Amino acid sequence: xxxxxxxxxxxxxxxxxxxxxxxxxxxxxxxxxxxxxxxxxxxxxxxxxxxxxxxxxxxxxxxxxxxxxxxxxxxxxxxxxxxxxxxxxxxxxxxxxxxxxxxxxxxxxxxxxxxxxxxxxxxxxxxxxxxxxxxxxxxxxxxxxxxxxxxxxxxxxxxxx
Amino acid sequence: xxxxxxxxxxxxxxxxxxxxxxxxxxxxxxxxxxxxxxxxxxxxxxxxxxxxxxxxxxxxxxxxxxxxxxxxxxxxxxxxxxxxxxxxxxxxxxxxxxxxxxxxxxxxxxxxxxxxxxxxxxxxxxxxxxxxxxxxxxxxxxxxxxxxxxxxxxxxxxxxx
DNA sequence: GGCCTGAGTTCTTATGTCAAACCCAGAAGA
DNA sequence: TCTTCTGGGTTTGACATAAGAACTCAGGCC
Numbered sequence: 001x002x003x004x005x006x007x008x009x010x011x012x013x014x015x016x017x018x019x020x021x022x023x024x025x026x027x028x029x030x031x032x033x034x035x036x037x038x039x040x041x042x043x044x045x046x047x048x049x050x051x052x053x054x055x056x057x058x059x060x061x062x063x064x065x066x067x068x069x070x071x072x073x074x075x076x077x078x079x080x081x082x083x084x085x086x087x088x089x090x091x092x093x094x095x096x097x098x099x100x101x102x103x104x105x106x107x108x109x110x111x112x113x114x115x116x117x118x119x120x121x122x123x124x125x126x127x128x129x130x131x132x133x134x135x136x137x138x139x140x141x142x143x144x145x146x147x148x149x150x151x152x153x154x155x156x157x158x159x160x161x
Numbered sequence: 162x163x164x165x166x167x168x169x170x171x172x173x174x175x176x177x178x179x180x181x182x183x184x185x186x187x188x189x190x191x192x193x194x195x196x197x198x199x200x201x202x203x204x205x206x207x208x209x210x211x212x213x214x215x216x217x218x219x220x221x222x223x224x225x226x227x228x229x230x231x232x233x234x235x236x237x238x239x240x241x242x243x244x245x246x247x248x249x250x251x252x253x254x255x256x257x258x259x260x261x262x263x264x265x266x267x268x269x270x271x272x273x274x275x276x277x278x279x280x281x282x283x284x285x286x287x288x289x290x291x292x293x294x295x296x297x298x299x300x301x302x303x304x305x306x307x308x309x310x311x312x313x314x315x316x317x318x319x320x321x322x
Numbered sequence: 323g324g325c326c327t328g329a330g331t332t333c334t335t336a337t338g339t340c341a342a343a344c345c346c347a348g349a350a351g352a
Numbered sequence: 353t354c355t356t357c358t359g360g361g362t363t364t365g366a367c368a369t370a371a372g373a374a375c376t377c378a379g380g381c382c
Contacts, residue, residue: 008250009204013313014281020271029192043170057371089169095274102266110181113256120175135303142296152174208360218340
């Protein structure tokens with residue numbers, strides 16, 4: 001939203017309470033929340049696994065998860081591994097999953113500007129194998145999330161330096 | 162990245178330090194930073210205007226701006242309004258501007274899930290007037306940022322309730 | 323029953339945020 | 353020249369939250 005003159009705009013054209021982005025920052029804005037979302041995006045959902053991988057204090061994780069459940073991004077789902085007891089994993093709700101374009105856009109940005117430009121994750125169309133990315137495009141034509149296939153490529157030989 | 166069985170994945174396939182998203186969370190990591198980015202996305206760049214609109218303490222704003230300058234997201238640019246002195250506004254660098262798809266994706270998400278679904282900002286192709294959005298699509302075909310036109314629509318009659 | 327693993331919770335200390343007071347710089351006007 | 357005003361910060365102390373470590377609880381197995 002550039003101003004043809006050099007003078008900065010004095011007030012944003014959309015007030016905070018009408019702006020979806022500003023409202024979203026109340027819910028998804030701190031580093032831990034993002035990191036937790038990333039873990040769940042990858043399918044990691046056990047308390048200890050999340051905690052281990054991102055190195056978050058347990059009390060902080062517990063608090064964030066509660067918040068994310070309350071905000072409808074995450075829910076607790078029972079699962080069993082073998083004969084052990086019923087356990088619970090944290091998984092993204094549909095509402096949480098719809099943050100996928102945001103996470104992927106941030107990933108693209110980070111790959112380009114904070115790394116060497118190489119992506120660590122290939123995203124392709126499940127049906128056609130076409131490589132995908134996040135972009136600003138004419139409305140319509142976006143693939144539904146269930147059509148996405150993710151392929152980690154970080155540990156292929158080219159990526160090992 | 163769903164797991165066909167019900168067992169959660171134990172470890173994300175891309176380690177933190179290889180994941181562009183995780184790296185980005187170190188840089189854009191708190192609510193104030195996001196809110197400031199949003200202001201600048203809209204072209205608001207004067208210290209006092211940012212401070213007024215998002216209600217951030219001056220010391221916090223000052224510190225965040227310094228960080229964002231250091232991280233290359235923002236730079237200070239001189240400008241003049243009329244005959245007054247040269248002043249400085251904070252503007253997004255190219256690196257910062259390339260967070261536009263992230264901000265817009267978050268806005269779309271927020272409009273849908275935290276509001277009534279109505280967007281407050283129309284995005285259209287400068288050349289064709291085609292409505293645009295953020296989506297996951299085949300590579301290629303994304304519009305460059307300079308082709309985007311933003312039109313606030315929040316205060317049209319339908320939006321006044 | 324005890325032991326183990328996993329999922330938290332609690333408490334103390336460290337760090338960040340916030341509000342208010344303060345400072346500096348440049349321009350305009352008397 | 354001096355004074356006032358606007359704008360852009362900086363500093364300080366109180367308060368809130370985060371972080372680290374210790375602890376508790378629950379369920380299953382031997």
